[in-house]
Amino acid sequence: MHRSTTALLATALLGATLLPATSAGAAPTTCQGQAVTISGPGDTSGTLTGTEGKDVIATEGATRVLALGGDDLVCVTGGARPVVDAGAGNDSVDASAAVAGSESVLGEGDDRYVGSPAWDVVHAGTVQAGTSLDSGRDVIDAGWRGLREDVVVSGQAQQANSDEVRAGWVDLSWYGVATGAGVLDGGDDSLLRLHPVEAWGVSINADLGTLGMARAPLQRISGFARFAVTSHPGLTRFSFGGTQRHDSLFFDGLRSSTLFQVSFRSGDDELRIVSQEKTKDNASFSGGRGTDRLDLGMASVSDVDLDLRKGRLSTGRGKGEVTIAARGFEDATVVAPDVEVLGTPGRNDVAVLACRATAHGLGGKDVITALDATADLGRADCARKPRVRFFGGPGKDTLAGSNGRDRLIGGPGKDFVDGRSGRDACQGETVRRCEARR
Numbered sequence: 513m514h515r516s517t518t519a520l521l522a523t524a525l526l527g528a529t530l531l532p533a534t535s536a537g538a539a540p541t542t543c544q545g546q547a548v549t550i551s552g553p554g555d556t557s558g559t560l561t562g563t564e565g566k567d568v569i570a571t572e573g574a575t576r577v578l579a580l581g582g583d584d585l586v587c588v589t590g591g592a593r594p595v596v597d598a599g600a601g602n603d604s605v606d607a608s609a610a611v612a613g614s615e616s617v618l619g620e621g622d623d624r625y626v627g628s629p630a631w632d633v634v635h636a637g638t639v640q641a642g643t644s645l646d647s648g649r650d651v652i653d654a655g656w657r658g659l660r661e662d663v664v665v666s667g668q669a670q671q672a673n674s675d676e677v678r679a680g681w682v683d684l685s686w687y688g689v690a691t692g693a694g695v696l697d698g699g700d701d702s703l704l705r706l707h708p709v710e711a712w713g714v715s716i717n718a719d720l721g722t723l724g725m726a727r728a729p730l731q732r733i734s735g736f737a738r739f740a741v742t743s744h745p746g747l748t749r750f751s752f753g754g755t756q757r758h759d760s761l762f763f764d765g766l767r768s769s770t771l772f773q774v775s776f777r778s779g780d781d782e783l784r785i786v787s788q789e790k791t792k793d794n795a796s797f798s799g800g801r802g803t804d805r806l807d808l809g810m811a812s813v814s815d816v817d818l819d820l821r822k823g824r825l826s827t828g829r830g831k832g833e834v835t836i837a838a839r840g841f842e843d844a845t846v847v848a849p850d851v852e853v854l855g856t857p858g859r860n861d862v863a864v865l866a867c868r869a870t871a872h873g874l875g876g877k878d879v880i881t882a883l884d885a886t887a888d889l890g891r892a893d894c895a896r897k898p899r900v901r902f903f904g905g906p907g908k909d910t911l912a913g914s915n916g917r918d919r920l921i922g923g924p925g926k927d928f929v930d931g932r933s934g935r936d937a938c939q940g941e942t943v944r945r946c947e948a949r950r
Contacts, residue, residue: 540570543587544606552577552590562599571596579603583621588614588628598623602648607632608655622648627655627679633663636675644668644687646675654679657699670710679735692729696736703738713749714741718759719777743767754781754800762888768792776800776840783841786889788812790827791836797825799840805861806838807845809889816848821856821874845883849892855905867894869914873923874905882914882932897934904940911940921950 539551552560552572560574564581571577573590576597583601588594593612596605597619604624607614613630619638627634632654637646646668654662657680665685667673673688676695684698685705698704706723708714713726716739723731726749737758741750743765752761754776766772766787772795774783780802786809797806810816810827817826823839843861846853851866859876865883873880880902885891897916904911904922911920915933922929922940929940931947938946 539572540587540589543568543570543585544604546585548587554590557592566601593630613658618650620648623650625650625652625654627653627662629656629658631658631660631662634665636664636666636677637668639665644685646673646687647671649674649676651676652678654682657681661702669707684736690723690725690728690731692731694731696723696731696733698733698735700735701737702735703740704733704736705740705742707742708747709744712746714747715749715751716741716761717753719753719755738762740764743770745769751775753777755779758802760784764888766791766795768794770794772796774798776802776804778802780804783807784889785809790832791825791834793834793836796837797839797841798837799842801840803843804841805843805845806841807889808847809886810846810848811890811892813848815850816846817852817854818844818846819854820844820860821854845886845889847883847886847889847892849894859907864900865889865891866900867892867896867898869898869900870902871900872903872905873907873909876905876907878904878907878909880904880909881912882918884915909940911938913938920946 546568548568548570550567550569552574554573558574559576562579566582567584569586571588571594573592574594575592576595578597580599581601584603586605588607588610591611594614596616600620602621605616606626607628608626610628613628613632615633617635625634636650644665661681661683662679663683664677666675666677667688669687671688672691674691674693678697680699682698683703687707711725715724721734723733738760740762747770749771751773756778758779760782762784764786766785768789775798777800782805784807790813813827815829824835825838826833826835845863847865849867851864851869853862853871855873857875861879862871863881863883871880882900898914899916900914901919902911904927906924908925909922909927912930913920913932913936917934918936920929920938927940928942929938930944931938935947937948939950
């Protein structure tokens with residue numbers, strides 16, 4: 513659900529009244545109607561330090577603000593992009609007038625935050641050794657959608673999280689246990705990162721706008737089209753339901769003990785999975801309608817076979833091989849020591865990172881590529897240089913080999929083949945860097 517025009521207009525009008533008009537070079541004298549008690553240097557330098565009591569601070573160019581204790585009010589003003597540490601207390605940080613945005617650590621307490629049209633980073637609590645600590649009930653409005661999505665970190669693992677988070681476009685990392693009283697409104701096409709270390713069951717229904725966690729109230733969510741879930745050994749059930757629009761899910765740490773069900777609907781969707789274990793028959797994936805992509809990072813799984821035409825994923829070898837449903841996907845990336853991918857009669861975009869790989873494009877204008885690295889799917893540990901065999905099939909295909917000894921056959925159609933490094937055997941109408949032509 514999009515943020516209502518009325519709500520956004522109200523926020524904009526409120527922000528317009530927070531700071532009085534000042535002449536060029538003059539520091540603001542009030543912040544949200546309260547007299548400023550501490551003001552910044554007026555240029556883009558220096559640290560501004562408050563007191564242990566209640567302060568009203570105008571940053572006015574300071575690059576760092578330490579508000580310390582007390583129920584402080586901080587207005588971000590001037591041309592700098594400050595780092596604001598609000599400290600303990602029920603604080604309020606107003607960055608609506610910030611030209612360059614800000615980074616704010618709201619600290620302990622029930623805090624409030626109003627963002628800017630620029631890029632804002634907000635920690636609802638504190639951060640210690642990379643861990644989010646946040647036990648208060650915070651209200652965060654990151655502001656209108658800008659050129660770059662805002663970043664918000666909310667909640668604490670194994671603690672109730674009733675924070676209200678609203679944004680136009682946000683990368684939200686959400687920790688803790690849902691209470692049903694919180695607000696998660698991402699605006700449009702936002703990213704929701706979940707770290708459900710306390711839950712044995714998690715369900716996301718993007719179409720209905722719900723986040724379910726075992727033994728916790730249902731949490732409403734809206735405005736999120738991208739989801740990233742970090743699993744843990746105790747997670748035994750996970751389900752995801754998509755929308756009629758584009759959805760993406762990244763699931764890090766899929767275990768064979770997890771009942772894992774993903775069902776996309778319409779739209780060009782993407783499912784990315786990282787797993788160190790072969791799948792079991794308690795998992796299934798469905799891409800639904802649209803041009804959908806399945807990316808698999810299984811660097812520790814000996815053998816991975818993906819048949820896009822029949823909608824089947826097989827992992828393991830011999831009697832230990834397990835096959836599950838992986839229907840409705842047209843494109844794929846697979847990372848594993850030994851990979852085989854079979855395409856569809858239509859167009860496919862297939863990429864592999866493997867020690868040994870075979871890929872058949874079948875019909876359509878296919879693109880088949882051997883990768884050197886991936887951003888988040890890992891890589892297989894190969895004792896020797898990789899080797900691939902790619903077959904384009906009918907259609908105008910593009911094949912790109914590995915840095916090992918490859919066999920790249922374009923098949924019928926005007927194909928482009930690039931062997932890259934290594935001693936390769938190639939067939940195609942346009943051939944690059946191939947030592948032997950067929």
